[in-house]
Amino acid sequence: MADKNSSPTKKFALLAISAALALGFTALAMQKPDATTESAQTESAAPADQPLAVATKDITDAAGRRVSVPVEPKRVLALGEFDMDAMLALGMKPVGVTDGRGQQTPPSYLKDLSAGIESIGRLAQPSIDKVIAAQPDLILTGTIQDEKLISQLQQIAPTVITSATSENWRDMFKRIATALGKESEAESFLVKYNEKAAKLRESLENPENVSVSVVRWSPKGPTYMLRDVFISQVIEDVGLSRPPAQQESGIHSAPLSLEALHEIDGDWIFVGTLSPVGDAADTFAEIRDNAAFKQLSGVNNGHLVLIDGSLWTSVGGPLAAMAALEDIEKAMLGKQG
Template sequence: MRRNAFARLAVAASVALIALSGCGGGEKPADASDEAATRTIEDSTGTEVTVPTKPERVVALSEQDLDAALALGVTPVGTINGRGQTGPSEYLGDATEGIEIVGDVGKPTVDKILELEPDLVLFGAAMDEEQLAQMRELVPATVVTYGVEDDWKTAFANTADALNLADEATQWLTDYDTKVAEVSGTFGDNAGATVSIVRWNPDGPGIMLHEAFASLVIQDLGLVRPENQQEPGFAHTEPLSLENLKRIDADWLFVGTLVPGSEEKLAEAKENPAFAELDSVKNDRFIEVDGTLWTSRGGPLGALQIVDTIAEHLGS
């Protein structure tokens, strides 16, 4: 319940930001682009795709696309389960109610998608070319919104372009930058602190890599990863043994769990003397967070939630 309530607040804050800037909810002045039924865009693969000017039945086949669409005031008719979850990304809370599930990440069910009669499919990253070709044949308005190595802001902009909401996304990011600057200004002695981000797995802790989603939000806030956590990449390291537990330490330690069995293993680890010797633990700077957000892929609403969590703990 607490997680859903927090997610509702983040979604409401995003909508409020858009409304205050004059970019959300209200009718836009009619222009030439509104009069046309379709428009042609170039997706992240360089493919030209004809999409509806005002899509009404959107299917989002990635966590980032779902997050981005909701941030822009668009509720898809279909989406996929979040990684390691049995529904959409939990951090989005009640905002996903009523959205049909059409499969898992990278494994959408074509029949379920077609039953929803989509006029636009936000495909996410093209990890399976055969799957993409099939989807383009069945739903020509299928847009690959980002590459695997694209950051969340690039993905957000591409999703917004497909939805014909590029201006709204630009304003959203401007408001985000303003909030980030405000929060950073409250850090005091925590300015420039080192932050470790860890996904605790059943077989041990994996450190989120330098370009992982939460890592990028941390960098926006002027915080840094420890020197031994500069490995490039978008996922996480191989699980560490408890003998190497010191590698996860930093001024602040944020740990999330995602897959079944992880919470129990984290609870066991916290009873280990090596865990108690971490500086972050001794200084009461060990924070358990939502692994569906901090240790997976996310979008603008997720970024806002991370900023809010950091503000809660590091802000003055």
């Protein structure tokens, strides 16, 4: 007896249904790409100018904060005198800086090296608009203490606080070098500085018995620099001593009256103003004819040395330290650095 399901009509119907299903699956496969193809299309649709990921590293700044900074920063703002000095010593040029202390330009001793670098504002008062326009990938500052301003800067680029009160300039320099990825360059610079300081110390006759007074003249009168200031560390490196009053902890004294001029005396007196022109420079020019000033032993013995106050009596830096050694060598040994 023949099977009903095997009739020619039903076989033909089953074949037609199978063919239709096969065509349907093929169409679906053509319309929906697999995950790999979809991912590739998404990647190819990404903007050509999309920024690449920047490699970063974490460092600890002078305030104890952990800051993620670029491994190889390219556009760095130096919002402090020391920051600028250190960057230049490491062979890097900031894209912007703030003015020097008591000046409307970068520190005068860095005038040649800072040519072409844009001023972002006054000391500790950078213009936020100019900071943004500079498009920094890293900001260094050893002078700004305003937490609100630091927060604003941090929103623009990673911001590293580079110095702490009374910190040795070498430690500050090393911290900046770490932030910039220039550790080996910093070590090389410090080796040269230490060698020069040691050689000068050997050339001076009994330097521990020679007192060096360091004075900044302002419109209000003279102030002498104290133990914790940068230049005191340099003077100590060559073995020279300081007058007793200048060995106290601190940065500098209050301005002195003419009646207290004897407090700035020493075997040698190194004196200068933050700016070579202006009220402070005019005031000092007048006092040099004063009888009380002429009676100071350092002046009377011909040991008055005129210095760049922006180099000697501010926060300094590695270049300032090297330049100060040259000033001491020239004044006390009659040699050019």
